[in-house]
């Protein structure tokens with residue numbers, strides 16, 4: 001007798017990656033079937049590819065309300081962040097320019113910041129408050145006479161908290177500092193208007209908004225004089241020479257389509273997703289005592305819920321979540337899970353930080369799935385609290 005096939009877990013890990021929207025897949029598909037190099041300017045295959053790339057650039061620009069020429073395509077947000085930080089701070093014009101960032105950034109900012117620091121750049125890591133947000137006064141106090149670039153996450157990828165970017169941006173303008181935002185989790189989820197938001201550089205990623213993996217973009221505001229920005233590597237002249245290399249046309253088309261869909265559907269989708277998030281939180285808090293919601297319940301992403309559980313052995317919690325695909329608040333790259341640096345920066349005690357689940361809800365989740373999740377999480381937490389042997 002064969003064992004019954006395991007049921008596919010319900011996907012609730014939308015901050016790690018979102019499912020590809022079938023409409024995005026359909027838009028990409030034709031571009032996987034033709035040879036399409038957008039830099040080939042001697043024949044119609046290349047011209048059509050270049051047109052498709054420019055159309056995608058316009059779609060991204062419309063979502064963000066910026067000019068298409070202010071966007072360059074990259075392989076994702078990690079590359080866009082690296083380009084923003086290293087491109088400015090290692091440009092030949094950079095003379096002892098310093099960076100201010102926060103302790104609650106994604107590693108795609110923390111790691112380049114640390115590398116810059118090892119190479120001699122002054123880097124200040126501003127602490128965040130118990131909701132993972134920057135306090136503007138504390139941020140102001142951390143600026144030094146060397147500071148030229150500030151990099152802050154727009155919406156936190158673990159707890160969803162939205163930083164006060166408009167206030168920080170105004171302060172940066174007053175002090176003539178450039179502001180970079182990692183907006184990977186925010187783009188397509190909350191409205192962003194770059195015609196009024198005082199941000200100079202902004203990173204986004206295709207696979208966080210129902211587009212493909214391996215593509216993203218960096219917004220670079222056109223200013224006079226232009227922002228000093230050096231490419232990370234050399235090669236062809238693509239993307240204004242700032243990001244050389246053949247563009248993945250199908251992926252770029254996918255990113256453009258994903259942005260167009262987000263522009264059309266964001267308001268309704270945010271309302272629906274926030275409703276599911278509230279249903280999940282209310283369901284869990286009515287079934288379980290000793291649970292804590294991390295982050296800022298008011299200034300947060302519609303699809304984020306980050307919950308810690310008292311009296312639960314953290315390392316086993318995730319392994320017991322077989323019906324739902326979620327992630328923990330811990331970095332599991334090592335054998336011994338470590339509590340998330342974001343939760344630690346917020347002051348969450350280590351044991352509680354380890355016993356944490358991050359839910360990322362989105363476009364394709366249903367109320368029925370949320371009810372299964374409430375049931376499943378409540379059952380596992382109760383079992384782990386009452387029967388220590390099951391925790392082994």
Ligand SMILES: Cc1ncc(COP(=O)(O)O)c(C=O)c1O
Nearest residue numbers: 076077078106108157182184205
């Ligand atoms: C806030 C944030 N920045 C950067 C990244 C990295 O994005 P990508 O996978 O496009 O390089 C992620 C993805 O996990 C993220 O959540």
